[in-house]
Amino acid sequence: MIEEDAGVEVRVSGVPDHELQRDDLAGLHRRGDKPFGPGEQTYRLIAADTPTVDIVQSHTSLGFDRVAIMRDVNISFPIDRLRELVGRGVLGALAPYSYSFMGAQREVARIEGETGPEVGRRLREEGVDVALVTPT
């Protein structure tokens, strides 16, 4: 089971000469995407150039303080911080997409056997070297 606070998977970018991808488990996605449903084991793509204000969360568990992410999405999905690290040359680049999964999973067989490896293959094809996995 993924802990209650887990939720999204997003991709970020890379360490110096690496391409980095960020994954997290917080039910994040672009505004207008279909919201995550409880226990959903698929994922959403968030393009690296998605404006921060267009990233929303449909993992609305009462198990965590949502005021924090209402104020600042970087509290779970540190996209602005990673963009800053790329700007400083600390990271090489952000991968073209972040991959977001839903949190509070009780049953994870499909993530383990299908959607997780599928994201891994996509990352490899995109030339990603490193992934950061964050919860909410």
Add this chain to the structure above:
Amino acid sequence: MLARALEAEGIATTSISMVREHTEKVKPPRALFVPFPFGHALGRPDDPALQHRVLAAALALLAEPAGPVLRDFPEDAGPGDQPPAPTQASAVAPADRIPGDAVAEAMEMLPHQVQWLAASGGRTAFGLAGVPITRMGDVVRFLQTFVDGGDADLPERPRELALPGFIRYCADDLKALYFQGRMAMKPTAGGDEITRWFWSETAVAQLLRRVRDRLDASDDPRWKAAAFGVAR
């Protein structure tokens, strides 16, 4: 678990952990345990310096072999003024005087939502149900009909979305309206203070308590799951 799946495809991973016991059991290749409240994985909102320190510590683990490695965030940063886990409705008693008209109360939150949007640069958690914010009064009436045992629905509910899931989204949107409005009214308020204000002093929160009760009274596990997400 997800990290292991990615490593199996040749992607090096580093993770942030908020539940040490869970991470010790799942054993991701590299994880940084952080001592922050749930909902605060990177430390504090609007604190880029702390967020960068957390990120640096997580990325530093990439120099380690895939152990599993579990390290503590190397900083004595506690949860601050927020509790480790959020306060729930069942722990907050309704105030002696609560507005009687939930529809009017919800509509009175709209100007505060406008203030919030101006202050946040357009960021909002509102919108999961797909009902325009100007129709929040109709959402409140819909939920009132539901708790009174009526055959309630709204035209915005997608066909593929069952009623309890839609009710959950409506409840989430009302919470977003109130929480963000409260942040606009009182910018220094933390999550716990706002949560306690909502469940104690607002008419909509008392309606959501009743929504939760009706959902939970069902034998259908989907209704019970929605109840668990509306109020506990």
